Amino acid sequence: MISYRELRTLSLDFRRISSNLLNSDDDNADVNMIRFKKFIDETPFISQLLHNAMDGVDYDFKKCFLIEDSGWHSIEIPADEKLHIKAQYDYMTFIVESDKCSVTGQAMRFPHSSNKWADIIQSFISNAFKPLIDYINDAISKEIILLEEEQKQTPSMVQNIGSVYGSAVQGTTITSTNVTNVNDNEKLLEMLGQAINALASIDAPEDIKADLQDDIEVVSEQIASPTPKKSRLNKALAGIKKFAAEFGMKVAVSTAVGTVTGFDWYKLIQAIETFVDKIK
Amino acid sequence: MSVEFSFTIQGDSEGYVTFLCPFCGSEFKLRADEYQNDDKPFEDLFCPYCGLTKSKDNFYSKEVIEKVETIAYNYMVEQLNDAFGKMKKSFNKPHSIIKMDFKPLKKVNVKELKDKDTIETAFECGCCNRHVKVLYCAGASKVFCPYCGVDI
Numbered sequence: 001m002i003s004y005r006e007l008r009t010l011s012l013d014f015r016r017i018s019s020n021l022l023n024s025d026d027d028n029a030d031v032n033m034i035r036f037k038k039f040i041d042e043t044p045f046i047s048q049l050l051h052n053a054m055d056g057v058d059y060d061f062k063k064c065f066l067i068e069d070s071g072w073h074s075i076e077i078p079a080d081e082k083l084h085i086k087a088q089y090d091y092m093t094f095i096v097e098s099d100k101c102s103v104t105g106q107a108m109r110f111p112h113s114s115n116k117w118a119d120i121i122q123s124f125i126s127n128a129f130k131p132l133i134d135y136i137n138d139a140i141s142k143e144i145i146l147l148e149e150e151q152k153q154t155p156s157m158v159q160n161i162g163s164v165y166g167s168a169v170q171g172t173t174i175t176s177t178n179v180t181n182v183n184d185n186e187k188l189l190e191m192l193g194q195a196i197n198a199l200a201s202i203d204a205p206e207d208i209k210a211d212l213q214d215d216i217e218v219v220s221e222q223i224a225s226p227t228p229k230k231s232r233l234n235k236a237l238a239g240i241k242k243f244a245a246e247f248g249m250k251v252a253v254s255t256a257v258g259t260v261t262g263f264d265w266y267k268l269i270q271a272i273e274t275f276v277d278k279i280k
Numbered sequence: 281m282s283v284e285f286s287f288t289i290q291g292d293s294e295g296y297v298t299f300l301c302p303f304c305g306s307e308f309k310l311r312a313d314e315y316q317n318d319d320k321p322f323e324d325l326f327c328p329y330c331g332l333t334k335s336k337d338n339f340y341s342k343e344v345i346e347k348v349e350t351i352a353y354n355y356m357v358e359q360l361n362d363a364f365g366k367m368k369k370s371f372n373k374p375h376s377i378i379k380m381d382f383k384p385l386k387k388v389n390v391k392e393l394k395d396k397d398t399i400e401t402a403f404e405c406g407c408c409n410r411h412v413k414v415l416y417c418a419g420a421s422k423v424f425c426p427y428c429g430v431d432i
Contacts, residue, residue: 012429015332019332022303141331
């Protein structure tokens with residue numbers, strides 16, 4: 001899948017190469033069309049887009065571009081957009097691959113009012129191929145918009161379990177951003193394993209410790225699952241939170257005992273919450 | 281022989297002047313001080329709506345082109361009236377057997393160009409920090425920087 005950054009670059013490249021084609025004159029029209037055709041064929045996103053539009057469409061471009069009459073050539077645009085896209089693509093292929101055809105030669109056969117070569121060529125390219133350019137351009141822009149929307153919906157990414165970055169504004173508000181890499185599920189699983197080990201050192205009734213262990217194991221299962229269930233995670237998380245609230249002091253004491261048994265339950269809760277928030 | 285004319289366009293209350301895309305025919309506004317900034321010269325403009333690019337001379341609005349044509353027409357009228365006035369004088373000397381008369385052509389009124397405040401939204405490009413005003417519908421369209429072409 002193409003990334004947001006790649007798509008933005010592709011958009012700029014495509015608009016530049018399309019503009020070059022639309023601004024062609026008799027010196028560079030053929031080269032610009034060859035470059036344009038090569039670009040759309042060799043760029044996977046555009047190539048796939050055109051394949052999606054054209055595959056299975058059986059249409060002769062000469063029904064759209066009436067180029068076999070001895071008089072002036074003309075364009076009869078089909079109502080179906082897919083037929084039009086295919087006709088434009090095939091006509092462009094015809095011009096690019098034919099030894100006898102040139103863009104200027106084709107342009108001169110269509111009715112024109114100007115006596116300048118550049119105007120005649122630009123008018124022809126605009127009339128014949130601008131809808132194809134607009135179709136691709138719009139598809140790229142739509143994809144960028146969709147990716148932007150997705151980025152807005154995704155909660156801010158976190159890095160590094162165990163690290164809390166924050167900033168404080170003296171005297172007014174304290175803003176804290178807990179940065180935890182929930183993408184790194186292995187680290188979260190590792191934390192859950194450490195939590196189970198830390199249970200032994202906590203001075204709490206055995207049944208409560210057993211419930212907590214169950215909750216931690218549920219969280220571990222869900223994190224390891226390809227399709228984690230939010231409801232199960234929330235239920236287990238509620239159990240862990242309840243434990244932390246009721247035995248906060250004892251947990252704090254166990255943390256203070258030493259680095260071997262010390263475990264930060266609150267960081268674990270934050271990391272699980274961030275993971276849950278990411279599930280749609 | 282070439283003749284140069286200059287004229288001014290009054291921008292809207294924020295100093296924006298209207299331009300027109302030669303590809304899609306959409307209007308947008310650019311800040312006059314940024315457009316005329318010699319420290320950041322540019323040759324081409326991108327349409328903020330369709331994103332296609334062409335030499336900046338192709339982006340003048342219809343009103344600007346009309347005004348240029350009117351100024352050029354008036355200059356032509358002035359030159360013709362002057363030439364024919366001199367010719368008339370030389371023909372119509374006392375005792376001349378040929379008399380000449382002509383009706384001077386009238387000049388066309390040149391409108392002052394002034395951009396009104398409209399409902400467009402102003403955007404600043406994160407890349408070049410220059411500004412553009414466009415009709416924008418959030419989530420339904422992309423806006424491209426007219427100077428550097430990146431999507432804003």
